[in-house]
Amino acid sequence: MARKRRGKSRHSGKPKKKNKSRSNSGYFKERKRRGDFAEGDRKPGISEAQKESLKRLLSGIGIPEPQPFVPDEFQTDALEAIETNDVLVTAPTGSGKTWIAREEIRRLLADRKRAWYTTPLKALTNSKYAEFGEEFGSENVGILTGDRKENADAPLIVGTTEIYRNQLFDALRSGEQVNTDFVIIDEAHYLADEYRGHVWEEAIILSPPRIRLLLLSATIGNAKEFAGWIEEVRGTKVEIINRAGSRPVELRAAFLAPNTQLFPLVNDEGKYNRVINQFARKDNDQGRYRRIRR
Amino acid sequence: MPEIPPPKLIKALGDYDLLPAIIFVPSRRRCDESATEVAFDRSFSPNTEKQSARQEIYDEFVIENPEIKRHKHRKILLRAGVASHHAGHIPAWKFLIEKMMSKGLVNALFATSTVAAGVDFPARTVVISNADTRGNDGFRPLEASELQQMTGRAGRRGKDNVGFVVLAPSNFQNPPRIAKLLKAPPDPLESKFRATYSSLLNLLDAFGSFDQVREIAERSFAFRHTARQITKIEKKNERVSEKLKRRIEESGLGITIDDIIAFERLVSARNRLDEKLPLTRADLRLRWLKENVKEGRIVSKGRSGKQFLLVLNVFGNNVSTMREDGRGANIALSHIKRVYAKRYKINERSIEDAFYDIYEGRNPIVKEPKLSNRRDDTEAPAALISELIDKLIPEELSEAELEKAQQLFWENLEDAGAIQRNLVDIESLKSEIWIPFENRARVLDYFGYLDFGRQKISEEGQWLADLRIDRPLHVGEALKEGIFDQLEAKETAGLMAALAADFERDYGELHLSNKLFGALDKVEKIVAEVSNAEWDFGVEPTEEINYSAAAAAERWASGANWSDLVRETRAEEGDLVRLLSRTGEALMQIAHLKGKNSAAAKLARETSEIILREPIR
Numbered sequence: 001m002a003r004k005r006r007g008k009s010r011h012s013g014k015p016k017k018k019n020k021s022r023s024n025s026g027y028f029k030e031r032k033r034r035g036d037f038a039e040g041d042r043k044p045g046i047s048e049a050q051k052e053s054l055k056r057l058l059s060g061i062g063i064p065e066p067q068p069f070v071p072d073e074f075q076t077d078a079l080e081a082i083e084t085n086d087v088l089v090t091a092p093t094g095s096g097k098t099w100i101a102r103e104e105i106r107r108l109l110a111d112r113k114r115a116w117y118t119t120p121l122k123a124l125t126n127s128k129y130a131e132f133g134e135e136f137g138s139e140n141v142g143i144l145t146g147d148r149k150e151n152a153d154a155p156l157i158v159g160t161t162e163i164y165r166n167q168l169f170d171a172l173r174s175g176e177q178v179n180t181d182f183v184i185i186d187e188a189h190y191l192a193d194e195y196r197g198h199v200w201e202e203a204i205i206l207s208p209p210r211i212r213l214l215l216l217s218a219t220i221g222n223a224k225e226f227a228g229w230i231e232e233v234r235g236t237k238v239e240i241i242n243r244a245g246s247r248p249v250e251l252r253a254a255f256l257a258p259n260t261q262l263f264p265l266v267n268d269e270g271k272y273n274r275v276i277n278q279f280a281r282k283d284n285d286q287g288r289y290r291r292i293r294r
Numbered sequence: 295m296p297e298i299p300p301p302k303l304i305k306a307l308g309d310y311d312l313l314p315a316i317i318f319v320p321s322r323r324r325c326d327e328s329a330t331e332v333a334f335d336r337s338f339s340p341n342t343e344k345q346s347a348r349q350e351i352y353d354e355f356v357i358e359n360p361e362i363k364r365h366k367h368r369k370i371l372l373r374a375g376v377a378s379h380h381a382g383h384i385p386a387w388k389f390l391i392e393k394m395m396s397k398g399l400v401n402a403l404f405a406t407s408t409v410a411a412g413v414d415f416p417a418r419t420v421v422i423s424n425a426d427t428r429g430n431d432g433f434r435p436l437e438a439s440e441l442q443q444m445t446g447r448a449g450r451r452g453k454d455n456v457g458f459v460v461l462a463p464s465n466f467q468n469p470p471r472i473a474k475l476l477k478a479p480p481d482p483l484e485s486k487f488r489a490t491y492s493s494l495l496n497l498l499d500a501f502g503s504f505d506q507v508r509e510i511a512e513r514s515f516a517f518r519h520t521a522r523q524i525t526k527i528e529k530k531n532e533r534v535s536e537k538l539k540r541r542i543e544e545s546g547l548g549i550t551i552d553d554i555i556a557f558e559r560l561v562s563a564r565n566r567l568d569e570k571l572p573l574t575r576a577d578l579r580l581r582w583l584k585e586n587v588k589e590g591r592i593v594s595k596g597r598s599g600k601q602f603l604l605v606l607n608v609f610g611n612n613v614s615t616m617r618e619d620g621r622g623a624n625i626a627l628s629h630i631k632r633v634y635a636k637r638y639k640i641n642e643r644s645i646e647d648a649f650y651d652i653y654e655g656r657n658p659i660v661k662e663p664k665l666s667n668r669r670d671d672t673e674a675p676a677a678l679i680s681e682l683i684d685k686l687i688p689e690e691l692s693e694a695e696l697e698k699a700q701q702l703f704w705e706n707l708e709d710a711g712a713i714q715r716n717l718v719d720i721e722s723l724k725s726e727i728w729i730p731f732e733n734r735a736r737v738l739d740y741f742g743y744l745d746f747g748r749q750k751i752s753e754e755g756q757w758l759a760d761l762r763i764d765r766p767l768h769v770g771e772a773l774k775e776g777i778f779d780q781l782e783a784k785e786t787a788g789l790m791a792a793l794a795a796d797f798e799r800d801y802g803e804l805h806l807s808n809k810l811f812g813a814l815d816k817v818e819k820i821v822a823e824v825s826n827a828e829w830d831f832g833v834e835p836t837e838e839i840n841y842s843a844a845a846a847a848e849r850w851a852s853g854a855n856w857s858d859l860v861r862e863t864r865a866e867e868g869d870l871v872r873l874l875s876r877t878g879e880a881l882m883q884i885a886h887l888k889g890k891n892s893a894a895a896k897l898a899r900e901t902s903e904i905i906l907r908e909p910i911r
């Protein structure tokens with residue numbers, strides 16, 4: 001498109017008019033100028049029905065009565081299964097997978113047996129080391145990571161999966177045995193990690209069948225297939241323990257409108273709450289949401 | 295949708311009793327800015343009781359973790375109970391926040407979604423302001439498992455009856471999509487199994503033959519899918535063969551299924567001969583170019599033929615080249631005018647020589663043969679094939695039977711072809727997992743770490759197998775060439791950091807010492823050499839070395855204190871910690887080496903001890 005050109009005759013040199021807000025624009029001013037922020041607190045009238053649904057959305061917020069700890073069924077199931085088989089536990093974070101590992105370790109240590117606890121992260125390894133040291137006595141726990149090696153002969157070793165895999169390599173090359181009876185693979189879903197996932201596979205494939213495996217994983221869509229694979233490569237039986245109900249604490253979803261009004265994201269039938277659509281961008285195709293940032 | 299400014303967002307959440315909350319924002323910068331914005335909002339009135347509780351925790355924590363003392367968000371956290379958290383922060387910062395959160399002293403935490411995986415502190419509410427997340431190149435829609443990872447932080451067991459996920463408005467919000475995603479079933483676990491030098495060396499040494507290493511590789515989760523595909527194809531093939539067999543038997547001509555398959559192979563061979571016959575002069579020339587344009591040769595381009603290029607790689611009909619000024623250029627094979635005979639190594643000096651020789655006329659042109667359409671060289675084999683085809687038809691058939699036999703052959707040609715193609719597919723599927731291992735074995739053979747023919751790892755391979763690091767081959771070659779022999783701890787640190795760092799991350803622009811620069815120059819040559827070999831054997835070449843990482847590590851190993859290092863590099867603390875910790879770990883691997891490498895091992899041990907001091911650990 002052709003642009004209109006102003007004659008240079010009147011103003012030679014730079015244009016006089018400057019964008020004032022630019023001159024001293026901090027980050028916030030800049031964003032205000034762009035209109036990033038909502039204006040004021042204009043709350044439109046709220047209908048009775050909306051009030052009602054908001055009340056339901058927020059009902060029961062607060063702190064539960066303290067309750068004596070009783071293990072969940074999936075936890076005791078897993079503990080029973082691990083006595084005879086490999087076990088794959090799939091449950092969301094915070095639902096008590098570590099409890100299973102801890103109880104089994106307690107049992108093993110009492111029997112004078114040895115265990116290895118692998119994690120994907122150094123920070124996680126360090127915190128497990130501290131946690132188990134308190135629980136089982138620091139003389140019974142050792143740690144092995146890329147830069148830390150303490151009490152390496154202890155009956156319980158906490159370390160990164162890489163180090164465990166390396167021990168398997170060393171054992172295979174020297175014809176010796178890895179000195180453990182039980183291996184817990186925490187965050188087993190790291191197997192799908194682009195760069196490091198192969199280490200998890202190697203660790204599972206190369207662990208001799210005499211070592212029992214307890215795999216703790218986030219919820220995955222193909223637990224059966226995963227367990228089936230482990231059975232095939234190790235020649236063991238793998239029990240899948242899935243935590244019934246997906247979360248330890250109920251989750252509710254809400255939408256906070258630009259005017260800070262709160263709406264449930266889904267209605268009573270579990271369908272998307274269309275009331276929210278009034279806040280959609282109207283400047284592009286019929287108020288639909290923009291998809292991907294260019 | 296306009297955004298809600300962070301202070302107002304926090305206030306609104308507080309009004310609904312939805313605090314504490316973790317607020318996911320798209321970038322590190324936005325985390326830091328949002329936390330600052332909330333803390334310095336004028337309408338904010340701090341809770342003095344909680345403030346002093348936070349101060350107490352901090353005072354105790356700082357004794358063991360002095361690096362926190364200068365943390366730029368220290369005041370914000372203490373004053374307002376608001377924090378920013380992402381991979382750019384130092385690990386101790388995370389522990390401090392974790393401590394305060396577990397005591398209910400943090401109201402809001404601004405975090406990037408990448409942090410969700412490693413964070414172990416739940417809150418009552420998580421806020422999601424973006425339906426997209428940053429991927430490897432640009433933004434892409436959030437995946438179900440990523441959303442699940444984030445919502446997994448909502449609701450504290452024993453502290454909350456209910457957890458909330460709140461969608462905050464932004465230009466990149468998409469409530470219907472998130473609503474759908476929340477209901478999506480969990481993603482399946484997918485294998486990312488791959489070949490590495492380390493695994494190959496260790497497995498070959500342990501099991502003693504490629505067959506056995508291959509057997510291990512084929513037990514991978516990835517191969518399970520492949521195996522299933524193979525079974526599927528095999529079943530299909532069985533069905534087709536059955537049908538084919540029945541048809542042949544019904545004919546009663548004494549023809550077997552093998553005859554039909556042989557027939558198909560001969561016919562398609564004859565077809566290929568016809569196809570291969572170049573039709574035009576251009577095709578003939580292309581074929582000649584393919585044979586003669588090689589890595590390290592000079593070619594000329596353009597009508598005048600005076601634009602000279604050095605060939606770096608040829609892939610298919612494309613040639614990647616370098617111009618005299620050092621810039622790269624990709625050209626089509628057919629655009630090449632002349633090819634010159636001499637071949638040069640791809641390194642700085644010989645590249646200069648290459649262009650110099652051309653201008654001095656010291657590099658003769660490869661003579662192009664006179665190209666003509668010669669048909670005769672395919673005629674004889676074609677005739678032979680026809681003869682073989684005739685032999686497939688049983689002798690002593692009546693005229694009618696002969697016709698029937700021919701019909702049988704031609705009618706079943708397609709099925710026989712399908713069987714043949716399926717067998718080829720099965721073969722290639724079977725080798726899919728193994729081929730990357732075999733290619734790496736050839737690279738290792740080239741550098742003398744294993745003997746491909748004897749399927750054995752060499753003495754050098756023995757110690758390389760013990761180096762479980764990301765780039766064993768580069769470090770191995772550096773050890774073999776004795777690059778470490780002339781170095782002291784600080785240069786050793788720099789050298790290893792250059793190899794351990796992410797290739798694209800910038801750790802500032804500190805100066806390298808001359809000695810380190812010299813060593814890195816040698817390493818650069820090794821990297822080029824390894825990459826060339828990898829190219830040749832079909833292995834994806836490794837990335838280049840990181841000079842800024844080298845400079846930062848050298849400075850750290852010469853005894854700089856932490857806050858100076860952070861200030862001078864202007865890198866984010868978390869990135870520096872990760873770099874130095876990885877460098878230290880790699881050095882500790884070298885420190886275990888013995889025999890010929892024991893001097894380097896000793897140096898590596900000393901260096902690792904220097905590097906792995908607080909706050910690196």
